[in-house]
Amino acid sequence: MAISKINKFHIFAHLSIKEQLLKELQKLGCAEIMHIGRKTAFHDWENVNDISHNTSTELNKVKFCIDLLSSYQEKGEKGLKSLFSSKEKVCYEKLVELSKNLDYDKLYQQCKEFEDELNQLKLKENKLNAVQEELQDWQELDLDLSTMNQSSYIRYLLGKIPKNNYDHFISEISKKISNNFIQLLGEGKSEAKIVIICLKKDIEKMTEVAQQHQVEVYKYNHPFSGTPGQILKEISKNKKEISEKRTQIELELKNIFKKNKEIYKIFDYLSINKEKEEATNFLKKSKNTFVIKGWIKKKDISYLEKMLNEKFKAYEVHFTEPEESEQVPVSLDNHKLVQPFEVITELYSLPNYSEMDPTPILSVFYFIFFGLCLSDVGYGAVLAILCYLAIKKLALEGSAKKFFTLLYYCGIAGILGGIIVGSWFGDILSYLPSPLGGVRYFLIDKLSLFNPTDNPLPLLILSIALGIIQVYTGIILKFLDNLNKGKLADGIMDQISWLLFLTGIIMVLVQNMMAPFFGKMAWILLISGIIILVTTQGRASKNIIMRIGGGILSLYDITGYFSDVLSYSRLFALGLATGIIATMFNMLANMVNMPYIGIFLTLLILLIGHVFNLLISGLSAFIHDARLQYVEFFTKFYKAGGISFKPFGLKTTYTKVIDKE
Amino acid sequence: MTDGIVLAYLGAALSIGLAGSGSAIGVGIAGTTGTGIMTEDPSKFGLVLLLQALPGTQGIYGLLVGFLVLTRIGIFAGVPAQLTIDQGWQILYSCLPIAIAGFFSGIYQGKTSAGSIGLISRRPEETGKAVVMPAMVETYAVLALLGSILLLNGVVI
Numbered sequence: 128m129a130i131s132k133i134n135k136f137h138i139f140a141h142l143s144i145k146e147q148l149l150k151e152l153q154k155l156g157c158a159e160i161m162h163i164g165r166k167t168a169f170h171d172w173e174n175v176n177d178i179s180h181n182t183s184t185e186l187n188k189v190k191f192c193i194d195l196l197s198s199y200q201e202k203g204e205k206g207l208k209s210l211f212s213s214k215e216k217v218c219y220e221k222l223v224e225l226s227k228n229l230d231y232d233k234l235y236q237q238c239k240e241f242e243d244e245l246n247q248l249k250l251k252e253n254k255l256n257a258v259q260e261e262l263q264d265w266q267e268l269d270l271d272l273s274t275m276n277q278s279s280y281i282r283y284l285l286g287k288i289p290k291n292n293y294d295h296f297i298s299e300i301s302k303k304i305s306n307n308f309i310q311l312l313g314e315g316k317s318e319a320k321i322v323i324i325c326l327k328k329d330i331e332k333m334t335e336v337a338q339q340h341q342v343e344v345y346k347y348n349h350p351f352s353g354t355p356g357q358i359l360k361e362i363s364k365n366k367k368e369i370s371e372k373r374t375q376i377e378l379e380l381k382n383i384f385k386k387n388k389e390i391y392k393i394f395d396y397l398s399i400n401k402e403k404e405e406a407t408n409f410l411k412k413s414k415n416t417f418v419i420k421g422w423i424k425k426k427d428i429s430y431l432e433k434m435l436n437e438k439f440k441a442y443e444v445h446f447t448e449p450e451e452s453e454q455v456p457v458s459l460d461n462h463k464l465v466q467p468f469e470v471i472t473e474l475y476s477l478p479n480y481s482e483m484d485p486t487p488i489l490s491v492f493y494f495i496f497f498g499l500c501l502s503d504v505g506y507g508a509v510l511a512i513l514c515y516l517a518i519k520k521l522a523l524e525g526s527a528k529k530f531f532t533l534l535y536y537c538g539i540a541g542i543l544g545g546i547i548v549g550s551w552f553g554d555i556l557s558y559l560p561s562p563l564g565g566v567r568y569f570l571i572d573k574l575s576l577f578n579p580t581d582n583p584l585p586l587l588i589l590s591i592a593l594g595i596i597q598v599y600t601g602i603i604l605k606f607l608d609n610l611n612k613g614k615l616a617d618g619i620m621d622q623i624s625w626l627l628f629l630t631g632i633i634m635v636l637v638q639n640m641m642a643p644f645f646g647k648m649a650w651i652l653l654i655s656g657i658i659i660l661v662t663t664q665g666r667a668s669k670n671i672i673m674r675i676g677g678g679i680l681s682l683y684d685i686t687g688y689f690s691d692v693l694s695y696s697r698l699f700a701l702g703l704a705t706g707i708i709a710t711m712f713n714m715l716a717n718m719v720n721m722p723y724i725g726i727f728l729t730l731l732i733l734l735i736g737h738v739f740n741l742l743i744s745g746l747s748a749f750i751h752d753a754r755l756q757y758v759e760f761f762t763k764f765y766k767a768g769g770i771s772f773k774p775f776g777l778k779t780t781y782t783k784v785i786d787k788e
Numbered sequence: 789m790t791d792g793i794v795l796a797y798l799g800a801a802l803s804i805g806l807a808g809s810g811s812a813i814g815v816g817i818a819g820t821t822g823t824g825i826m827t828e829d830p831s832k833f834g835l836v837l838l839l840q841a842l843p844g845t846q847g848i849y850g851l852l853v854g855f856l857v858l859t860r861i862g863i864f865a866g867v868p869a870q871l872t873i874d875q876g877w878q879i880l881y882s883c884l885p886i887a888i889a890g891f892f893s894g895i896y897q898g899k900t901s902a903g904s905i906g907l908i909s910r911r912p913e914e915t916g917k918a919v920v921m922p923a924m925v926e927t928y929a930v931l932a933l934l935g936s937i938l939l940l941n942g943v944v945i
Contacts, residue, residue, distance in 0.1 A: 474916025583941055587934075694927065700934040704852055711855045714864060746838070747845060750923045751930070757920060 129484030131460040132425040133772065135449055138435070139418050140442040145175070145410070148439065149403055152419070154219060155434050156776025157427040159456060160406045163420050172411035172418065182404055186397045188235040193394060195238050196384040199377055214783040215392075222396040222784070225389050234387055241376055248369050248376075255362050255369075262355045262362075265345070267312045268322060273352030282330040284323040286342040293319050296340040303336060304329045318343075391781035399777050399784075406775050422449075422456055422772065455480035457769035465490045467533035470526070475757050476767035483608065485765055489756055492597050496755060497537045498544030499590065500748030502702035503709060505552035506741045507541025514538060537749070548586065548702060549575030552737060553709025558717065579703050587699045594695025594759070595633070598688060601763025602626055608764060620663035628656025629688060657682065691759045697751055705744040712736030792871025792879075796861050799883030800854040803936065807850025807890025807929075814843030814898025821902035825909040835908055835915060839901045842922045846886075846894035849933040853886045856940055869945050882939035889932030897925040 136158065140148055152158055163169055265285065275283045288296060300307055304325060312320040321342075325333050337344060351358040410417050423431060428446060435442055449455045457477045459469045461484070468490035478484050501507055514535035517523065523531055545551065549571040556567040577586045602622050609618035631653025638646035665677025716732040719725050761767075777784045822836035857879055862869045871879070904918035 583937060587938075693931075696934050697927065697930040700930050700937065703937060704849065704933065707852050707856065708848065711852070743841075743845065743848060746841070750842075750919055751926075753916075754920050754923045754927075758924070 129459060129461055129487055130478065130480065130482075131458045131772070133422050133449060133455050133458070133480070134425050134428060134446045135420070135453075136423050136428075136431070136447075137418055137420050137445045138442060139416055139444075140439065142412060142415055142417050144439060144442075145407075145412075145417050148419070148442070149406060151434055151438050153399065153403055153406075153775055153777060155430060157430060157774050158421045158423045159773055160409050160419060160421040160775045162409050163411050163418070167420075169411050169418050169420075172413050175407055175410040175412050175417060182397055182401045185231070186394070186401055189231055189390060189394045189397055192231065192234055192238045192387075192390055195242055196380060196387070196390070199380040199384060214779075214781065216785045217392055217395075217782045218785055219777070222392055222399075222782075225392050226396045229387070229389055229393055231390065231393050234383070234390065237383065238380075241380055245373065245376060248373055252366060252369050255366055258349050258351065259359060259362050261345075261347075262359055264320065265312070265355045266359065267320075268355050270322070271353055272347045272355065272358065275347065278327075280327055281324055282327050282333075284325070284330070284333060284337065284342075285321075285345040285347070286323070286337060287315075287318045287320055287345070288337075288340060288342045290314065290317055290319050292340040292342075293321075296336070296342070299336055299340070300333070304332060307333070395779035395782050395784075398779065402775065402778060421775070424458060424460075424772070449480070451481075454770065456772035458772035459484055459486060461486055467529050467536060468493055470529055470533050471753055471756060473771075474753065475761060475765075477769035477771055479766055479769045482766045482769075483604070485604075485761065488600060488604070489760070492593075492600075492760065493752055493756060494536060494540045495593065496698055496752045497748050498540030498542075499593075499698040500544075500701040500752055501537070501541035501705060501744055502544035502548050503550045503552065503705050503744075504542050504545030505550075505555070505709075505737070506705065506744065507538045507543070507545055509538070509741060510541060510745060511535050511538025537745075541748075544702065546574050547576045548579055548706065549577075550706040550709065553706055553711075553713050555709075555713050558713065579699065580706070583699070583703065586702070587696060590695050590698040591692060593698065594692045594755075597695070597755070597760050598691055598763065599626065599629075601760050605764035620659060620666070624656050624659035624663065625688075626656075627652050628660060628685070631656055632685075694759055695755065697755075701744070701747055701751060704747075705740065708740045708744070709737065712740065792873050792876030793861060793868055795873070795876030796857055796871060796879040799880035799887075800857040802880075802887040803850045803857070803883040803890070804854035805850075806887040807853075807894065808847040810891035810894025811844050811847030811850075812894075814846070814894040814896070814901065815840055817895070817898035818843060818901035818905060821905045825905055829909065832909065832912075835912075836905055839905050839908070839918065839922065842901050842919075842926065843894050843897040845926060846890040846897070846929045849886050849929055850890045853883055853933065853936045853940070856937065857883060860940065860943070860945065871945065875943060875945060878943045879940065882936055882943060885932040885935040885939070886929070889928050893925055893929040893932070897922050897929070900925050 138148070152160075163172075264287075268285070270283065297309060300309065300323075306326050306329070308324040310322050312322055314320070323333060323337070334344070349358075351361060353361070410419055412418070423446075432444070435444060457480050459466075459472065459477070461469060465487050469486050471489060471493055472478070472484070472486045498507075501510075514531045518528060518531050518535065551570065556570060559567055577589070579586045602625055606618045606622035606626075609615070609622065631649050631651075634641075634645065634649030635653060638649050660681055661675065661678035663678065664681035665674035668674055668677060712733065713736075715736065716729045719728045719732065721728065818840040822840050825832060826836060858864060860869075861871060861879070900922040904921050907918045907921075908915055
């Protein structure tokens, strides 16, 4: 069966072994613990609310330390190396011990202090930068800015004036204010910088005139004293101090990081604990006992029983089949070869527990379609080899492994597809020197079945035919599903009718190539299909006219089937595109005609071109193939909406927990 | 050189130029949204790049048809075919499906991609669906490509 059979379990035990039991369950990692609902047995038992320590906060603290410290780790530890190194293996007991030894609270305080200090420095630096920027413009000024407005007799005014207004401004000032001194400090593109000195009593008048001439007055209000030049010097000195201090802190943080590499393990340990605490919330207790309710795969029941038997003496465990009304979590369980294709199903949505898993059938179609879309031996081989290496070298696990295995299969499909259309990195074989012509002859002329560039029709027909097969499969699956549920009548009216109708149409279309008897058969099928459809499709409505109307309208759905089938022509188009783009790059590379460096340039064009084409064609193949499954295939029969089975286990981020070291 | 070949050149130029422009606009639209999303979460770069690349295929299809035309009329072989005006028109018309559909579908696919980028920024678990949505638009570019290839194949030179 493609969907794992799942059973419900209840475990009862004495409160004293609660922690121990949860820990063992978590280590076993094959049971999902669920909430005990209101309307079930034990709903009147008490909740277990005895969480004393605050794991979430601790976890956040450790996360904070990791984020801060890891950004200061030595170069070389970051990047590729860490990406490609597998997780460190640790046993559970070691984690417990570590968490006791490492005072992460202290570490947090330390980190927090350093971070605060860094922020302070940043703030200070920003302020300094702002002042620096302001004063850049006034470097020529040889006046102490802090004393600007403290004199008892005179006032300064610094400002920028549009050049056009300058002359008028000067004359206006000399007209209105008798004692004044205006100096031009410098000129920009459209503005002039000026400093105006006047008597204290005239300042208001002066400001007014300045405003009329659009003078942008600069007000200095920063704590530094001295001329702009002096201040700028002081600022750069301060900035230097700040950066020195920062380097010091960074060095310190690096040291802390070196000493506290175990912090990653602490993080994992705390996440494990957090999950355990969350599971605790799902339990209910009476005075002396507690109960755990959950889901477990039927095949894992023996592991659970064995574990309980070995580790505990007093307990009681019950297994029951899920009730029909319950939303049972779903876990797909397929043959090893089919398993990677679950990725495609999961991307759409998991099936309901009571429905069927489409993955086994989907996998066959997905494989064939991908092969036709990529359809190049070279690209398929590169994809397959890369994925194979990734799986072996990186020791991938879980969903990543599944995904790469899927791509590995896709690569193989690409190789097969390439063989039948005779595409090897496009037409690279035709550049082989003539002594190797035999190889080319064998690989292309002998092995390939199609030559889409010269005669596209056969491959196009194959694509459409595959489409018809998949659409038929979808309809038949729906029929079988109806049959399973004892709705034979629905199956005949909704699916068999369409099968008759569609088969009839196809046969009518090809009848010229067949015996006359075939044509007669075709019309019989076609008409019987139409009759069933017209008479039954409107059965939901009560009115007889509406019924017939609905039935006739339903014939319009034929356009849907028609466009579904035509949609498969993309298999041909995408496959052809891969080959032609590859050929294009080969030709470009061949055009390079330069002495000495020509060969390198050729290789470079080939490398870049083919990598690019592999990426684009691979992506298209993946997406369009998935789309065909989702839009054309799944809509015929598939009922999605299952929730995934998430066993309670040791979920870690940085390490891998093992039994023994 | 005959007059027909000029029309064939126009066809190749249109399919490469228009489909490429459509892709450029589409990739641009998706990219603008993508950069916006990345200001909040730079770690989404990989996914955003993937979605941004999706409207890029029209340009490739256009180039592909243009390339087919040029191969067909023997430009690469160095001996341009002697095309009549009729043949020239036929080639030009063959290029139109991918030129027109490539241009418009590129733009709209870009918009859908932008929407999908918005989707993954809020619900990263729905990546699969987000990637399929723009592919729905691309269907029509693929069909146009198919049309162009078949039409071009039908031209007798």
